[in-house]
Amino acid sequence: MKKTAIILFFLITALSCSDNQQKLLPASSGNINNISVVTNDELWEGAVGEVIRENFGRPIYGLPQIEPIFSLSHIPSKVFSGFATKSRTILKIDVSENEGVFNFKNTYASPQRIIQITANSPDKIIKIINENLNSIYSTMYFNEIQEKQRRISKNLNKTQAIKKNTGVSLKFPSAYRVAKVDSNFVWIRRDIETGSVNLFIHRQTNLTEQSIIEKRDSISKIYIPGPVENTHMSTDLIYTPNTQQINVGGKQVFETRGLWEIEGQFMAGPFLNFQIKLGDDDFIMLDGFVYSPGSTKREYIFELEAIMRSLKD
Incomplete structure (x- = not known):
């Protein structure tokens, strides 16, 4: 018993020293x-x-x-x-x-x-x-x-809109606000000095790797309007979108990177799209896009990726 107590003492001391060093x-x-x-x-x-x-x-x-x-x-x-x-x-x-x-x-x-x-x-x-x-x-x-x-994680937005409308949750900064909500759809955005950083979440069925861009554009046509009537965000197909399969939290994900545009308007920028399979014919599309003309955009897209990788269902 005494020997066990001594061993336990040294083990606790060693762990404590390690914690203190950290x-x-x-x-x-x-x-x-x-x-x-x-x-x-x-x-x-x-x-x-x-x-x-x-x-x-x-x-x-x-x-x-x-x-x-x-x-x-x-x-x-x-x-x-x-x-x-x-x-x-x-x-x-x-x-x-x-x-x-x-x-x-x-x-x-x-x-x-x-x-x-x-x-x-x-x-x-x-x-x-x-x-x-x-x-x-x-x-x-x-x-x-x-x-x-x-x-x-130091300053998270506490809204339940994403969980309530899409059944998933994301960790994102309080600087973002909910811009639009609909059944199975939420759009959040962060206003910056040169434009905005955006992310939409949409739960849907019938998604394949080949239909990513078609689905992305159909959602954008409904929910992401341009600055004038009858305009909306769409994918710039001249700059070929690149899709690859990755793993996020053990889930199969198709990641697509490319450029978006608003036809007839001087508005464009990069996007990052995750198509995530949650179950049989059950998918979440996460689409982050940035509008910030004249400025670098790497860190904005990287922030969106960090948010998208925090997804929990």
Whole structure:
């Protein structure tokens, strides 16, 4: 009995120390989708840096302007100390005999993710990056999604309109307001200085991958009017929408990215559409779209994606 009590004491003490260490970590820093790349100047300015920029700084599909997936900030290895170590998402590249990809969580700050790639030559580093590209990208991307959702959760809109009319719930900021409600339909929007950020939710049947754009446009014709009579939002088919299958919370989802327009009007922008299967012939369509002429739109679409990924039925 005494031995058990001693073991229990040390176990509780160890857990307490771990919790205290976590609490003592400073808050991480950095804008959403900003990745700190820690490596020496020679690697950054050479072929390794080119591979990093080509893959993690490539343009996002479905935006009217060229905007990168991540904003990359180079930090030379020799100055990686102090405040620089507090970045939330870090890609660390080193020449070392210890070859591989290593993940570290909350090392210098919290929340924080460090992906370290090491090999004994630049060519081998490039080989490791190419072989592990999808997992490296996913780790960084979903680290940013989680951070965006964490920030959103600090001040949520408490409306029950979405749950009441569509049977699902979403976590979205209080800055959004309910713009329109109908049977199986809710439109929420956030007014910004240059326009608006929007999301509609529609529960429906008879959806297929091939019918996404047709259904999207039919809903928009009913519920998303243009600035003058007899105009409405529709999909810009000149810029081909891109659809791929993804997984969101264990559910099969068709994700479509593209551009919308209002015919005859100088109004257009990007959209992100999720078609989510809830059951047999039971679907939810989430459609986020942004109107913000003259400004960058990556962060608005990313915010909509973070909201859409919070769906619960």
